[in-house]
Amino acid sequence: MELAIFHEHIDSEEEKRSKVSFKITLTSDPRLPYKVYNVNSFLWLRLSVPESTPFTAVLKFAAEEFKVPAATSAIITNDGIGINPAQTAGNVFLKHGSELRIIPRDRVGHC
Amino acid sequence: MGDKPPGFRGSQSWIGCVEASLCLDHFGGPQGRLCHVPRGAGLHGELERLYSHFAGGGGPVMVGGDADAQSKALLGVCLGPGTEAYVLVLDPHCWGAPKNPSELQAAGWVGWQEVSTAFDPHSFYNLCMTSCNSEEQNRALD
Numbered sequence: 109m110e111l112a113i114f115h116e117h118i119d120s121e122e123e124k125r126s127k128v129s130f131k132i133t134l135t136s137d138p139r140l141p142y143k144v145y146n147v148n149s150f151l152w153l154r155l156s157v158p159e160s161t162p163f164t165a166v167l168k169f170a171a172e173e174f175k176v177p178a179a180t181s182a183i184i185t186n187d188g189i190g191i192n193p194a195q196t197a198g199n200v201f202l203k204h205g206s207e208l209r210i211i212p213r214d215r216v217g218h219c
Numbered sequence: 220m221g222d223k224p225p226g227f228r229g230s231q232s233w234i235g236c237v238e239a240s241l242c243l244d245h246f247g248g249p250q251g252r253l254c255h256v257p258r259g260a261g262l263h264g265e266l267e268r269l270y271s272h273f274a275g276g277g278g279p280v281m282v283g284g285d286a287d288a289q290s291k292a293l294l295g296v297c298l299g300p301g302t303e304a305y306v307l308v309l310d311p312h313c314w315g316a317p318k319n320p321s322e323l324q325a326a327g328w329v330g331w332q333e334v335s336t337a338f339d340p341h342s343f344y345n346l347c348m349t350s351c352n353s354e355e356q357n358r359a360l361d
Contacts, residue, residue, distance in 0.1 A: 135255050182237040188252035188348070190240040194221030211255040214235035214283030214345040217290045 128201035129156040130166065132183065133209040134174045159198030166200075167193050170210050180213050220245050235283030236347035249278055249349045256344040258286075262334050265346070266304050269296045278349035279309065286342035293346075297331065304334040 134151040153173050157166060163183075171178035183191050186207045191200055222241055223232075240251035256265060269280065273295055280293040295307035313328040323329045338344065 135257065184237075184253050184255075188254055190237055190244070190251070190253055192220055192222045192241050192245070209255075211237075211253070211345065212285065212343060213237050214285060214343070215233035215288045216235045216239075216281070216283040217233075217288060 126158055126160075127156045128159050128197050128206070129154065130197075130201070130206045130208055132166075132170045133186075133207075134176070135209050135211055157197050159196060159201070161197040162193070163191065163195055163197050163200050164193040166197055167210075174210060176210070176212065181210050182213050183208050183210050185209075233288075235288075236281050236345040237283075239281055239283075240347050243347075243349070249351055251281070251347040251349050254346040254348060256346065258343040259340055260343075261340060262306070262338050262344070263302065263304065266296060266298060266334070269293065269306070269346075269348075270298060272348050272350070276351070278351070280349070281311075281347040282344055283347075284339070284342040284344045287339035287344070291337075294329065305331045306334055306337055308332050308337060 131152055131154045151174060153170065155166070155169065167181065167183050168178045170183070171181045183193070185191065185204045186209060189204065191204060191208070220241055222238070236251075236253060240253050243249060243251040254265060254268065256262060262269075272280065282291045282293060290311050292309040292311050293306050294309050297305040297307075299305070307329065308331075309329045310327070313323065317323050317326075320329075
């Protein structure tokens with residue numbers, strides 16, 4: 109089973125030059141039964157944003173689309189590198205590329 | 220590091236492996252790669268990866284979760300016949316200078332635990348797998 113959320117917009121050539129695209133995959137969905145992970149099921153979305161977009165906005169948008177809380181979510185690369193959202197989308201694209209995933213933030217210890 | 224909104228410092232909000240990996244990168248420490256283990260999946264699906272991590276010289280693996288937020292670090296993994304598997308778990312609250320490893324084990328700070336019992340099936344987990352950053356080490360030696 110594969111579910112995808114597409115966002116299509118026809119950009120002008122100038123818009124295309126100044127935008128970066130990401131494919132963000134949701135790796136943990138409490139709505140999906142555990143057995144679904146065994147058949148490579150996943151949710152993902154593709155988005156395109158201006159390079160100067162704060163990556164916090166990308167995180168927030170992705171979280172809203174997947175209906176998970178942005179405050180308790182984080183975005184990492186497909187090979188597990190954490191991405192500090194305090195940078196531009198263009199910077200993230202240059203350093204890490206376009207294939208990302210959103211995971212829930214964990215906690216360590218008790219308050 | 221700017222990853223949290225104003226007011227986070229000094230609050231009772233929590234942090235975990237994600238923030239630890241960002242800190243390691245920000246302060247030039249060992250690399251910390253994140254691995255998400257979904258709720259209910261258990262650690263059995265990641266045992267081969269953990270084995271390769273430690274066999275390849277990887278460092279301690281920090282573990283954080285949601286339903287299970289008990290601090291723990293993995294120092295090793297032992298794969299037995301069939302589905303038998305154990306992880307070497309360190310309680311990171313340990314402090315002081317023990318005289319020998321047996322003292323740590325006797326006090327319960329470190330020990331082997333069966334994978335199915337060490338991890339809560341109702342919790343997701345994030346693992347932060349640390350490994351030497353050879354570039355940083357080379358620079359430090361200059």
